[in-house]
Amino acid sequence: MLKKALSTVVIIISFAGPAWAELDITITQGAGKRTPIAVVPFGWTGTTADMPLDIAEVIGNDLSRSGRFAPIGEDDMLQKPTDGTDVDFDDWSILGVEAVIIGRVTQTGENAYSVQFQLFDVFGRDQLVGYRMPASRGTMRRVAHRAADMIYEKLTGIKGVFDTKVAYVTAQPRGNGRLYSLIVSDQDGENEFKIMESTDPIMSPAWSPDSRRLAYVSFEGNKSSIFVQTLRTGSRIQVSSKAGINGAPAFSPDGRKLVVTLGGVDGNLDIHVLDINSRQSQRLTTHRAIDTEGSWSPDGRYIYFTSDRSGGPQIYRVAADGGTPERITFEGSYNARPRLSPDGAKLAMVHNDRGNYRIAVLDLERKDLLVLSVGNQDESPSFAPNSDTLIYATRQGRNGVLETVSADGLIRQRLASGGGDVREPVWSPFQRF
Amino acid sequence: MSQHKLIVASLLAALLIGCSSSRSIPDPEPTDSAVESSGGGSATDAYGSDTMGGGEPIDYDPTAGELANIFYFDFDSAELRPEDTDIVARHAMQLAGNSNLRVRLEGHADERGSREYNIGLGERRSQTVRRMLLIQGAATSQISTVSFGEERPAAMGDSEDDYAQNRRVEIKYTN
Incomplete structure (x- = not known):
């Protein structure tokens, strides 16, 4: 496989947004x-x-x-x-x-x-x-x-994504611990809205296909649970709170199911599909390795996930109705957190690039891997609904900040936070008008 | 597990019965270190016997009375370090000796890599400790596990030392 080197032209332009904007956007790298x-x-x-x-x-x-x-x-x-x-x-x-x-x-x-x-x-x-x-x-x-x-x-010729939203998690120091918040804002950082806050960690937000609900993991009461919250009303339902790990939710394309990771009392993390209404779940993997971070293919046929069954974490896929998992990534010792582009052509992941954890995109047809980010602890890639841009978390000093990058790696923006640690950005689907 | 340690642990467990502590670390007991420090030698007590055991030095450890409740792990490892196995065994003895005790094992990972995968790594470490507790007499109903992955680091820096402090399991007594 071919790993392309990115030749980059760096242009730095600062935009002073309105005073109430939490995220300030800087283009750190532009098209020539x-x-x-x-x-x-x-x-x-x-x-x-x-x-x-x-x-x-x-x-x-x-x-x-x-x-x-x-x-x-x-x-x-x-x-x-x-x-x-x-x-x-x-x-x-x-x-x-x-x-x-x-x-x-x-x-x-x-x-x-x-x-x-x-x-x-x-x-x-x-x-x-x-x-x-x-x-x-x-x-x-x-x-x-x-x-x-x-x-x-x-x-x-590319669909615009200016009328879309981003959800992310922030952590601010509070007393001896931290205050975690789940935030939704416009993609440009305006109109911040706090969905939920807790002194226990909040993780892994995921949009429903209609953009009306968010699934997330909360550690309220020192145990993990998965919630689905309706944004407009603020009402939420606890959809999974079994013994052990309840984590990594992602909606099915029809919005009726979640792929989740359950660990059980013995802590064997496996991929399960959970019907949100009936709460019936089907176990898709049984390997004693860590199987987690499930994500549906846009056509609903496959679930891509991270597994360390070969030693280190690599990406696999399994048919959404069950079957034998098939390994997808082979380049490098660490590939995790798969996310398919909405057009189904590309797979984004966290990839260990010579000791640095970076965002990479695998072209599923040509099979070439392109490393898109330049940090050393980059994580949580999420595609914009036009499949042309990704958002992810990187580090600025001790704090997490968000960046977007075009899928060809040429255009990069940093969304600097007003304070605190920002992580786990997820780009919304196209909004209904 | 030496005979002495079994006795110590049983004593400790017996003392703990009826102790309605809500602290996460059980009360240290002075008898612990006292008994422990007499356990090193191997001499026979036959007066005038011509052979003496080699003996072994006794380290003075002022914290020996307290049972450590944080265990650290190597990078990419869920193996308990050899020096921690006895301490985990003593926690097991406490649990086995008092069925009312409950613990929550909190697993953690350092911040490198993907967050949900790190939840898995933290859980793997919790399960190492859980299995040891079960093998040595604790009951499944006494133990719950949770993994915070990289979400609750003990050290906030990004040096190897900070990472080492974050790869850990904490035993928390919940009653």
């Missing part, structure tokens, strides 16, 4: 050439002096953070049209801008707005996409991310 674009301030018609949210700023930040685009400054713009008929392509061509985004926000009720945007190709002198969406003050940020997603997909 960033396409110059212009996101013109949106027009506003309404009863207040300013629009509730600077839509153009949100779109510009999204596109800039993708590492593929470089929005020009407002001061450099020769015109600031808000309607397509006013766009002067020659003005933008002089600036070397390749794409122009314009738009307007119109208030239509006390808490009702209409947001419209248009994307123009300067060279082709044509509109690439235009859209009008209703919004309230509460949904306006999502509408802006949604617009950025449509623009991004039009310009790159």
Whole structure:
């Protein structure tokens, strides 16, 4: 198998987010050439002096953070049209801008707005996409991310993931111990929401396919249990609390089952499939080695998992309805925590790369392994729903921080936390609108 | 297990009966070290006998009265260190001597590698201690295990020494 070396161009750009944002995003490594674009301030018609949210700023930040685009400054713009008929392509061509985004926000009720945007190709002198969406003050940020997603997909051919969320765990010092929190935020770190907190460890959050629930492990009462919590209501059910280990939950593609790790009183960790409603479970592995970190293939046919039955941890897969496990990874002495890309083509894992624990992706068809991260204790890879980007945890001094990296390894961002230890990021599926 | 240690452990267990301590470490008993320190020699007591046993030095250990309740493990290992087997045996004697005692074995791993796999490594260490306790007379109903993996490090640094302190099993008396 071939291990590709990554040649990297390092670009450091800092974005000062709003003061209440916990995660501050820095692009630590960008694609070689960033396409110059212009996101013109949106027009506003309404009863207040300013629009509730600077839509153009949100779109510009999204596109800039993708590492593929470089929005020009407002001061450099020769015109600031808000309607397509006013766009002067020659003005933008002089600036070397390749794409122009314009738009307007119109208030239509006390808490009702209409947001419209248009994307123009300067060279082709044509509109690439235009859209009008209703919004309230509460949904306006999502509408802006949604617009950025449509623009991004039009310009790159890759589905945007700006309108998605990330769940992660934080640990803060508290008294003699630590306070653990399960947090959900927008993928850009905004809109942090605390799902659960505990002085006992919280681990292994996992999204349901409809993004409405999170499964996680909690050590409340000094024993491990698996919970499924509905985000909107905050209500949670304890789905597994057997003797010994209850760990590593992951939802099936239909959202009705969890693959979990159970240890029992004898501590033999095996992969089980648990029906969430009936609580009936089926044991898929019986080996006396550690079998854990199960994860469904997107088509629901297989469960990939970590096992040290050969000595060190390697990745195996077993048919979701049972059968003989088949070894998948052979390169290196340590491969763990498998996660399939949503398109089913790639397998992300924690890989020991000459003594460093790093995130690697195995192309399941070509069988080549690409090491994507550069730290020495990187862990918990999770694919974005477009299969093009991953998020994972790395170290900054003694603290865990989150990073994202494009699946080709070329674009990397760090999401620096305001404080505490951040770990176990999991990227949500695409959100329903 | 030497005869002396069995006696010591039985004494200790007997003393512990009726002791309603809620602490995680049982009370140290002074009789322990006293009996222990007389156990080293092997001389016969026949006066004037022409052979003397070689004897062996006795180390002074001020903490000998307390039963250690943390056991450390080598990297990637769930093997109990030789020096810890006697201490685990003494915990087993306590449990065997008092069926009301309950322990929770908390397994831990260092922070390298994947978190859920580390839960497995911590559990493997707990189970090593559990098996030893069971073989030496403790009952399954007296023992529960939990693995915190890398979630509750004892040392926060990232040196080899810190990692060594984190690869451990703690025996906690829960009643």
